[in-house]
Amino acid sequence: MDEETSNTFKSGFVTMWGRPNVGKSTLLNTLVGEKVAIVSPRPQTTRNRVMGICEMEEGQIVFLDTPGILKKPKQKLDEYLVKSARTCLRDADVVLFVVDATSQPHGDDRRAAKLLRPLNKNILLVINKIDIADIPNLEERIDQFKQLGDFAGGVAVSATARINIKMLVDKILDLLPENPAYYPAGTVTDQQEKLSISEIIREQTLLVIRQEVPHGVAVVIDELTPRSNKLTYISATIFVEKPTHKQIIVGKKGEMLKEIGKVSRENIQKLLDTKVYLDLWVKLVKNWRKDENALRRFGYK
Ligand SMILES: Nc1nc2c(ncn2[C@@H]2O[C@H](COP(=O)(O)OP(=O)(O)OP(=O)(O)O)[C@@H](O)[C@H]2O)c(=O)[nH]1
Ligand SMILES: [Mg+2]
Numbered sequence: 001m002d003e004e005t006s007n008t009f010k011s012g013f014v015t016m017w018g019r020p021n022v023g024k025s026t027l028l029n030t031l032v033g034e035k036v037a038i039v040s041p042r043p044q045t046t047r048n049r050v051m052g053i054c055e056m057e058e059g060q061i062v063f064l065d066t067p068g069i070l071k072k073p074k075q076k077l078d079e080y081l082v083k084s085a086r087t088c089l090r091d092a093d094v095v096l097f098v099v100d101a102t103s104q105p106h107g108d109d110r111r112a113a114k115l116l117r118p119l120n121k122n123i124l125l126v127i128n129k130i131d132i133a134d135i136p137n138l139e140e141r142i143d144q145f146k147q148l149g150d151f152a153g154g155v156a157v158s159a160t161a162r163i164n165i166k167m168l169v170d171k172i173l174d175l176l177p178e179n180p181a182y183y184p185a186g187t188v189t190d191q192q193e194k195l196s197i198s199e200i201i202r203e204q205t206l207l208v209i210r211q212e213v214p215h216g217v218a219v220v221i222d223e224l225t226p227r228s229n230k231l232t233y234i235s236a237t238i239f240v241e242k243p244t245h246k247q248i249i250v251g252k253k254g255e256m257l258k259e260i261g262k263v264s265r266e267n268i269q270k271l272l273d274t275k276v277y278l279d280l281w282v283k284l285v286k287n288w289r290k291d292e293n294a295l296r297r298f299g300y301k
Pocket of ligand 1: 157
């Protein structure tokens with residue numbers, strides 16, 4: 001290798017793709033080394049394109065997280081999610097097709113794979129959650145996933161236990177074009193502060209609604225005012241679709257809302273590096289996922 005090629009720098013966009021709940025956002029956070037995307041055990045956690053950057057000597061990788069691809073968009077919000085996910089594919093130099101090793105390929109994996117076919121992109125198959133995939137025939141399962149598309153390579157990983165992450169990064173770098181960095185060194189995400197804060201509150205809310213499908217939750221920051229270098233005042237509203245959800249989120253004597261507020265505040269303090277006073281409200285807006293105006297108001301347009 002001559003000196004010039006050994007010094008090449010690579011940079012490009014890598015889109016996370018796959019059905020809901022396979023661990024795309026968790027993997028993005030692991031690759032970036034910081035929590036930029038929210039994660040929950042419920043499907044359809046991610047709603048916006050989230051960008052996170054991984055930097056190393058050999059290059060800069062810009063990861064784009066997408067909402068998991070849904071079976072059939074039923075609501076206006078679902079249509080928005082699919083559209084937002086597909087936009088991220090357009091810009092991708094490499095696509096990570098993420099699947100869950102703990103279950104067999106299912107219809108949603110096939111559907112997600114099918115959307116990649118006409119694109120003519122380099123796709124890496126990423127088989128995630130191998131830390132809990134306690135099956136004797138992992139090889140066989142990997143072969144089943146390989147049938148879903150035409151992959152430039154594949155790797156079995158664990159986003160939470162950090163297994164084979166370096167191997168994945170190397171495979172991505174191999175496929176990226178030689179380019180100078182797209183973003184200044186040290187950039188981690190382009191996410192606006194307000195959005196990061198509302199996502200932290202939405203994550204904590206999803207974590208408390210155990211028994212109900214949480215898709216009807218949206219969070220809006222009504223006010224964000226630094227009161228001094230040391231204190232930021234934030235007022236936020238959690239919107240829900242059903243009276244029962246409101247009851248669950250508020251909880252007995254407001255206990256649940258207090259807990260959501262407490263953990264959210266701790267996380268927001270870390271993000272802003274100031275003390276935070278957080279005022280949280282819960283409001284009912286029936287059927288907002290079908291309502292264009294509400295979607296716009298909640299930032300999904
Ligand atoms: N054991 C284990 N759990 C994981 C791993 N990666 C993700 N998870 C868990 O899987 C669940 C879903 O993770 P997310 O990162 O929110 O999944 P996602 O693909 O982004 O989901 P959507 O945003 O809904 O499309 C969470 O409970 C994660 O903690 C892993 O490598 N091992
Ligand atoms: Mg996600």
